[in-house]
Structure formats: C-alpha cells, structure tokens
Amino acid sequence: MAFDTHAAANPLAPEWLAVPGDANALHPGLWSRTVERRDGELVVGGVSAAELAARYGTPVYIVDEVDARERATEVRSALVGAFERVGGSAKVYYAGKAFLSIEVARWMSEAGLNIDVCSGGELAVAVAAGVAPERLGFHGNNKSLAEIDRAVSLGIGAIIIDSVQEIERVAEAAARHGRVQSVRLRVNSGVHAHTHAFLATAHEDQKFGIGLAAAADAAARIRSHASLNFLGLHCHIGSQIFGADGFAESAARLLAVHTELLAGGPVPELNLGGGFGIAYTSVDDPTPIEELAETIAQTVAAGCAELGIPLPVVAFEPGRAIIGRAGLTLYTAGTTKDVPVAFQDDGETAIRRYVSVDGGMSDNARLALYGADYSVRIAGRQSVAPAELVRIAGKHCESGDIVVDADYLPGDVAPGDLLAVPATGAYCWSLASNYNHVGRPAVIAVRDGASRVIVRGETEHDLLMRDAAYEGADA
Template identity: 85%
Template sequence: MASYPNASANPLAPEWLAVPGDANSLAPELWSRTVARVDGELTVGGVRASELAARYGTPIYVVDEAHARERAAEVLAAFTAAFERVGSSAKVYYAGKAFLSIEVARWMDAAGLNIDVCSGGELAVALAAGVEPARLGFHGNNKSLAEIDRAVSAGVGAIIIDSLQEIERVAEAASRHGRTQRVRLRVNSGVHAHTHAFLATAHEDQKFGIGLTDAPAAVARIRELGGLEFLGLHCHIGSQIFGSDGFAESAARLLAVHRELLAGGAVPELNLGGGFGIAYTTADDPSPIGELASRIAETVASGCSELGIPLPVVAFEPGRSIIGTAGLTLYSAGTIKDVPVSYQDDGETAVRRYVSVDGGMSDNARPALYGADYSVRIAGRVTDAPPALVRIAGKHCESGDIVVEADYLPADVEAGDLLAVPATGAYCWSLASNYNYVGRPAVIAVRDGVSRVIVRGETEADLLARDAAYSGPPTGDREVEGAK
C-alpha cells in the first residue's frame, strides 16, 4: 500500500484542485474582505477566530458585516450605473432566501436594496426589521390564502403571481382590503443557466411559473380585475451563474412577449431574477458584477431597440452574490482517519485523510443536496507541514455527511484544530436542520474588532421544549454565550 501524506502526490485529488504552495494561504476571492492572518491566526472583522470559538463555541456561522454592507451597495451601484448608461433604471431586491435575519434585512435596507421574500416567515422577518412593505416582493409557487392576505394587507410592493389560480386569489384579497395590488407574472423562458453554459428549450418541466406562451392570456385576466396593477414579467433561470449568456437569451425571449403585452396597456418593468455566482473554490471564476450588469444592460437595450419598444425598468434579485462570501463557518476538528482507497484496477491504493468536525450537514446541507464544493483552512495556527489531501466530514449518522469533499491542509492537522470554511453566508443557515437532534449554530456578526450575536443558536433545551412529551429538565445541555 502506498501512503501519500503530501497531497501533490495523491492520485485521489480531483483534477480541478490545484496543490497550494502554502497550505496556510488564503485565496482572497473565497474569503470576506476583512479576513487576514495575524500572528498566524485567522481574523475576520478584526476578531480572532480563537476568540470567537472561545466565546461562542463551535460550530458557528460568522458574518463579516462590513463586507455584506459594502457588497450590497456595490451590487446596487453596478446595476444602477449600467442601466443609466443605456437610458433606463434598475431595481435590486436582496433575495432573502439566501440568508435572512432582522439584522441582515436592516443592512440591505440601509444599503438601498429592496427585499424579496418567499414565505410568511420571511415576510415577518422583513417587517420586524422595519423595512417599508412597499419595498418588498413576495414570491412563492404555493402561497397560502393567509400569506396572500397578509401580504396585501401589509402593503407589499409587488406579489409575484406564480399560477393562474393566484390571479384570482390575489384579486380577492385586494378587493377585501380595498387596495390595488401591484403584481408581476412569473414565466418560464425555457432557458436554464448553469455555471458555464445554458440550455434553451421550448418548455421547462418545473413547479415555478407558467409557460411563456400562456402569459398574454394571464396578463389579460390580470388587467380585467380592477384590484390588480400589472408591473411586468418575471423570470429566474437558475443559480450559481458565472456569465451573462443565459440572461441574454432569456431577456430576448421575454422582450418579445413584453412587446406583445404593450398593446394592451403599460408594462413598466421587467424582472430578470438573480442567480449570480460566487467562488467556493479556486477553480471557480465568476464574472465581476459590474461586467455582468453592463452586458445585461446592453443586451436589454439592444433588444428593445430592435423591437422598437421603450426600455423598461429592469429588476434583479441577487442573494448569494451579496451575502455568500461575507460568511464563514468555524468548526473544531475531532477524529482524524487515514483511509486507504483503491484507485487502479491493479489494486494500487492511496490514502484519503478524513478530518471530522463538530458540525456537518445540519449546518451546511449544500454538499449533500447538490454536490457543492467548499474549501477549508486551519484557522488557529500556521505550520510548515507539507499540504495533505483531506476530506472534511461531519458528525452526523450519514455517509454523505461531507462538508468539504477535497482540499489541502497542512499534513499535521490534528484534533482540536480550529477550521474555517469560507463562503458559507448563503444557503447554509437558511437550509440548516436539527438532524440527529443537533441544535442549529448561532450567527455572529463581526465588525471593527467587535462581535455580537445576530441569531441565537439552539441548545438541547430548545429542542426538548418542542417535544410535547417532555416534562423535565434537559440533561447534558451545553450552554454557551450566544446559544440562547
């Protein structure tokens, strides 16, 4: 059996994964802007990782507040400038499904963004944050009657109609509350964008929206109902998109129908959705947001010119591209195993080093759900040890509970090491679960050397309190600052 402590010689490494010259190095595109090493230790927002772990325990989500606020303002500025150059304007909605809390909603609001919500709970968070209801968009393929009623009653700025049935439901709620409700109609353009390519088809087999060919009849019905005001079409073509080609193709298809709808009345807006990608590993190469905004604006302007129609206000719904890189997760390393793995028919083997941590799929479901790749670094120290190929495993009772499929760490990684996984600001806390009765971690905001809890973590007491049969005090409950 061959042993490969140095990752550069390990044949189990995926082809895309480059061997670092220094396994302590921090690729800046993966980390929030304030992340650095001070005396060998990772710091974020001016706070040492060891200080965060000692104060709040691990695992914890850490959000770089300055990065999140700055990124929100940059995205808004990029789209605003791009569409001003072509003679129109843009609206930017922060997609709350990526990660929403009262504090984050306030950051987005202060940066000038609207907020997109897609459930009664997300609506409640945005309202609790003090966001003006008129600056909210409400999504969802199966909004309950209660959710629709609450959105209309609150004065939500736009409800995105997702089905023919919703037209009548929203109209009834608007009539009941004596309001005129502004609405968008979600359609399927037949374009599904991937990270590096897009596929254009005639129809999409999915639960969201209606077919593009059905849009004129649906809009005619919206216009028949006095309580509804039609804003325009909405389309979302995918997630983790690196380029603009898919948006260009989708916009071209939507604009053709947009022109047809203009014959029956005003169509002031066009919403092209979100899905702009970020780097999770050094192999990822997303386009800068300024370039994307400019290309999309030029495409829309060109399309409108060819069709002989005025430029609409164009709306977007970024989430991951704002909050994703602002976050990281801190874990403590536990069990470490070197597992021999056959990689050739002749029985040749190499060693895969499994480093288990105190979290896993309950705090980051994306690797298990989507095969998502992440990166990892030792946060508490630096070392001269050579790089070793590792797989970061979670603590849950599932073989698929993997946090980082493959990356390089110093070969002397050991139990007790503090590990940091970057780019966990989006779709980690929002997808978190209590699998194996594990409490969801706290979310800690850091800025200018100060840390604070913005979402309390869960303890065993919290979990037991929901069990109707529970009648006594919990045993072995771990209480840490910020957990409750």
Template identity: 80%
Template sequence: MASNPLAPHWLAVPDDANALSPALWSRTVTRSDGALTVGGVTVGALAAEYGTPLYVVDERHARERAAEVRDALSSAFARIGSSAMVYYAGKAFLSIEVARWMAEAGLNIDVCSGGELAVALAAGVDPARLGFHGNNKSLAEIDRAVSVGVGAIVIDSLQEIDRVAEAAARHGRVQRVRLRVNSGVHAHTHAFLATAHEDQKFGIGLSDAVDAVTRIRSNAGLEFVGLHCHIGSQIFGSDGFAESAARLLAVHAELLGAGPVPELNLGGGFGIAYTTTDDPSPIGELADRIADVVAAGCATLGIPVPVVAFEPGRSIIGTAGLTLYTVGTTKDVVVSAADDGVTAVRRYVSVDGGMSDNVRPALYGADYSARIANRVTGAPPVLVRVAGKHCESGDIVVDADYLPGDVRPGDLLAVPVTGAYCWSLASNYNHLGRPPVVAVRDGASRVIVRGETEADLLARDAGFREGASA
C-alpha cells in the same frame, strides 16, 4: 509535491496549505500571529465566546457588497436611459439585522414565505419595498401580504390571479403584481438549481403569458407591472441572462399593445467562487452586458427600455460568511485509486457540525474549501475530506482539499463562503441545535441569530416534562 490520485482533477496541491485565496474569503479576513481574524476579531476569541460550530458574518463585507451590486446595476441601466431595482433575495440568508443592512444599502427585499415576510417587517423595512415570491403561497400569506401593502406579489400560477384579486378586494387595495414565466433558457448549473426550463414547478410557460396578463388586467384590484423570470443559480456568465431577456422582451412588447408594462424582472442567480478554480464574471461586466442586450432588444422592437429588476442573494451574502468548526478526530483511510491496484490515503477530518449546518454538499454535490484557522504550520499538505458528525455516510462538509499534514484534534477549521444557503437550509438532524450567527465588525462581535440549545429542542417536544431528567 505530486497530487494525491484520489483528488479531483481540478484540485492542485498548494504551495502553502495555510494560504488564503482572496476570492473565497471576506475582505476583512487576515492572519494575525498565525490565527485568522475576521472583522478585527480572532477566531480563537469567537470560538471561546460562542463555541463551535459557529456562523460568522463579516458585516462590512456584506454592506459593501450590497452597495457594489446596487451601484453596478444602477450605473449600467442609467447608461442606457433606464434604471435598475435591486431586491436582496432573502432566501439566501435573512435575519432582522441582515434585512436592515440591505435596506440601509438601498436594496429592496424579496421574500418567499410568511416567515420571511415577518422578518422583513420586524426589521422595519417599508412593505412597499418588498417582493413576495412562491409557487404555493397560502391564502393566509397572500392575505397578509396584501393587507400590509407589499410592493409586488409575483403570481406563479393561474389560480393565484383570483386569490390575490380576492384579497385585494377584501382589503380595498389595488395590488401590484408581476407574472412569473419560464423563458425556456436553462442555466448551465446543477439540474436542481436550474429553474427556468419548462418541466418544473415555478411559473407558467412564456407562450401562455399574454392570456394570463389579460386575466390579470381584467381585475380592477390588480395592477400588472411586468414579467418575471429566474433562469437558475450560481451562473458565472451573462449569456443565459441575455438570451432570457431577449425572449421576455418579445412578449413584453406584445403586452405593451394593451397597456403599460413598466418593469421587467430578470431574477437573480449571479455566481460566486467556492473553490480556487471557480471564475465568476465580475458584477460590473454582467451588468453592462445585460444592459446592452436589453437596450439592443428594445431598439429592435421599437419600445422604451423598462425599469429592470434583479434579485441577487448569494452574490451579496455568500462570501461574507464563514463557518468555524473544531476538529474532533482524524483518520487515514487507504483507498483504491485505480483499477490497477494502486492505493492512496485519504485523511478524514471530522468536525463538530456537518450537514445540519451545511447541507449543500449532500444536496447538490457542492464543493467547499477549508483552512486551519488557529495556527499556521509548515507540515506538508495532505489530501483531506472534512466530515461532519452526523449518522450519515454522505455527511461531508468539504469533499476534497489539502491541509497541513499535522491537522489534529482541537484545531479550529474555517470553511469560507458559507453566508448563503447554509443557515437558511440548516436543520436539527440528530437533534443538533442550529449554531448561532455572529456578526463581526471593527473589532467587535455580536450575536444576530441566537443558537439553539438542548433546552430549545426539548421545549418543542410535547412529551417533555419540566424537571424530568434529560
């Protein structure tokens, strides 16, 4: 079958529009009598019990993936005579249950707000296993982080040196800190996702690091443990990490002349597949390549290999999640496909969620895929655009994919790879309640984040009077 001229160049017409690409779905997803099952639970049962839209997290996949990332990084750095610390980046998706899964897998947790800190503490995570990020931490956030004994605060500006030192003195503590620097390495991703080039809000220039560390070391209440850099997100290869590590190690070596520097934090950003054309490097290959670069750099500089820290989030939780929607309407739109007057049809499939539960397509132009989840069908594939229900023309969930041509109202639609940066970026736009998050494992499901109701939305409105008609 010929491709639709409206389709992006990378999107091929599938031989079977019901088929599931293993790279995009969590490892327990299968079809049973045509319907998807996750963790041994059918999507029909999930939709019937919890409604749609619904975030579904494959607990086994998340736990196993956390252990795989931990083991790959630990093994790679043990091979070169060092060790790796792995922090789960809570900004990708954090709940009390997920924090517990990560801690039980042996990971530390990276938080970047007072709210994320509160979730990690409520999960019972040892504060010494937490790192605290943020370019504009409030005085209250810094004070609380120091008071509970957070393992490391990442200093993001010169002003924060004094703020953290004052909090440490107030609580009679010596606070461990890292210094976030910009290596000048720009990861080849969306411009808003790249966070290590110089013209941005995070960190300080690498050329200013020595003076900043001297200021940190002059405070008796601060213990400098190392540099930190994050070069961006959704990175498929190791070249950016390698170049950034080489630049950081040169400054690391200079800092060793005035005191210990036990750690080097290279951040996160390991990419995952969102479409069948995405080809991220396996975590084992990334870990080995980065370890080799660090070992070679240290040998050249004549310095010991430090403990190296990483902060993966998306690469652990992203593929563990999917979102279930119900199709509401379908609409064929005739579109000019070329300047020569050729036209083609794009089918709009509208679902009961949208940019309030997944803003990434609108925010970053992110691509996703979709499959009919409640049945299989032999209908020929048609090009579809999955749209949300919000009052925005840019409210798109899946910009382009092929679905069976008999996709219809009432069908359940599953969008994979929504475990990261979907719930955490969710909103109440158009006064939609944020959907619940359900964990599935071994044939059972349970709510791990309660969905919001209209009553929840009204309860926050100071003009609402109990008993008034809604």
C-alpha cells in the same frame, strides 16, 4: 503499494484541485474582505477565530458586516449605474432566501435595496426589521391564502404570481382589503442555466412559473381584475451562474413577449431575477458584477431599440452575490482517520484523510443536496507540514454527511484544530436543520474588532421545549 501523497497531487483528488504551495494561504477570491492571518491565526472583522470559538463555541456562523454592506452597495450601484448609462433604470431586491435575519434585512435596506421574501416567515422578518412593505416582493409557488391576505393587508410592493390559480386568490384578497395590488407574472424563458439541475429554474419541467406561451392569456386575466395592477414579467434562470450569456438570452426572449403585452396596456417593469455566482474554490471564476451589469444593460437596451419599445424598469434579485462571501463557518476537528482507497485496477492505493468536525449537514446541506464544493483552512494556527488531501466530514449518522469533499490542509491537522470554511453566508443557515437533534448554530456579526450575536444558537433545552412530552415544555 501506497501512494506518497507528499511527492505529488494525491490521485484521489479531483482534477481541478491543485496541491497548494502553501496550505495555509487564504485564496482572496473565497473569503470576506476583512479576513487575514495575524501571527498565523485567521482574523475576520478584526476578531480572531480563537476568540470567536472561545466566546461562542463551534460550529458557529460568522458574518463580516463590512463585507456584506459593501457588496450590497456595490451590486446595487453596478446594476443601477449600468442601466442609467443606457438611458434606463434598475431596481434591486435582496433575495432573502439566501440568508435573512432582522439585522441583515436592516443592512440591505440601509444600502438602498428592496427585499424579496418567499414565505410568511420571511415576510415577518422583513417587517420586524422595519422595512417598508412597499419595498418588498413576495415570491412562492404555493402561497397560502393567509400569506396572500397578510401581504396584501400590509401593502406589499409586489406579489409575484406563480400560477393562473393564484391570480384569482390575489385579486380576491386585494378587493377584500380595498386595495389595488401590484403583481408580476413569473414565466419560464426556457433558458437553461449552466448549474446543477435542482438550481436551474427556467426550464419548462419544474414547479415555478408558467410557460412563455401562456403569458398573454395570464396577463389578460390579471388585467381583467380592477384590484390588480400588472407590473410585468418575472423570470429566474437559476443560481450560481457564471457569465452573462444566460441572462442575455432570457432577456431577449422575455422582451419579445413584453412587446406583445404592451398592446394590452402598460408593462412598466421587467424582472430578470438573480442567480449571480460566487467562488467556492480556487478554480471558480465568477464574472464581476460590473461586467454582468454592463452586458445585461447593453443587451436589454439593444433589444428594446430593435423592437421599438421604451426601456422598462429592469429589476434584479441577487442574494448569494451579496451575502455568500461575507460568511464563514468555524468548526473544531474531533477525529482524524486515514483511509486507504484503491485508485488502480492493480490495487494501488492512496490515503484519504477524513477529518471529522462538530457540525455537518445540519449547518451546511449544500454538498448533500447539490454536490457543492467548498474549501477549508486551519484557522487557529499556521503549519509548515506538507499538504495532505483531506475530506471534512460531519458528525451526523449519514455517510453523505460531508462539509468539504476535497482540499489540502497541512498534514499535521489534528483533533482540536479550529477549521474555517469560507463562503458559507448563503444557503447554509437558511437550509439548516435539527437532524440528529443537533441545534442550529448561532450567527455572529463581526465588525471593527467587535462581535455580537445576530441569531441565537439553539440549545438542547430549545429542542426539548418543542417536544410536547417533555416535562418542562410549555403547555
């Protein structure tokens, strides 16, 4: 017996996914601010999806410049303002790992944000963008000697010490260049973020930082070097976090150690990291940044008052909260396939419609890595067809190559349809690969009815040129 997917929710759908009243509707919490439908067609930054697909091909990443710039300004204003109201100050870094290009680095810098980088490549991008080195922070659990040397030689604002061994490496580089290098010490607060295990980064059994119990000894070693300037502690409790409870608890634990460290000298800063979440589906309900900022500021201020210590400068490193919703990815549907799936012991089945697109896990690895949920809409037209459960599959030779695990689209979705997946601005391009020798898509910025390439897409020629056996490859 086949289940009638037109009559009710498809039993194969996850419990949280409701049948939409209109499968064309754009949930306002998922899309960038300039996205709308005009005559049924999706438009972003004043440019239609069809025009973007025709000009640049698919798959293609689209970044709403207005949205990205506005969110950068709003996030900074919320955090800085909240701490000013409690008599303190805040410093905001854009987490470059979410998505970094020369153009985006310039947007962030112009919005007044510093930038954190975690590799020599990200450092090179920020420098190429003209960001002053003193406005950069350098992360990483295994920075190479060459990366440390370059960062110090440039006069980077802060290096985040991730291990005891790194103290000596940074100190030696700073002494060699005749500099006093400012450093932060990354610690694990023991606070577990409510997120995927691979995204929770403050528990003890993981590669980042050192335990809080070891912080005093590490800080003393840092202070023993004349070539190092100890700024304070750094902690990052995870990513895609809703609510302020985890940040508040982590701050309280860090402040206790921060107070102990004051006995040995100045500790001017406290860095609470980033990880503020965004909505990827209609049921996600992220805490507004203004509310997060107020709660964290009040918690830190109260903690400092109780401990009888001055408020440090409190630093943050948001990335996804700024660039995530500013991005979307356009795909073209290639094939559709209705697959009967048993959902009852008696053999009753329902239909899951697979819609395969011209991208996949090479341009969005997050579902394969984390089981991340996404949403999808037809971008090139509207339809009055009843909603059908779909799974958006990629073109790669992997059964786990899924872009959107479950959503509802009009039942007449067909080959050639242009599809849009929202909230792909963070950790999609930055995690992209060449699996199956597929070129990474271009990144297109849109604003005020105009579009431009900010990262060129890769061609087959680009891929072949890296193969030393290719006759046309550079020697």
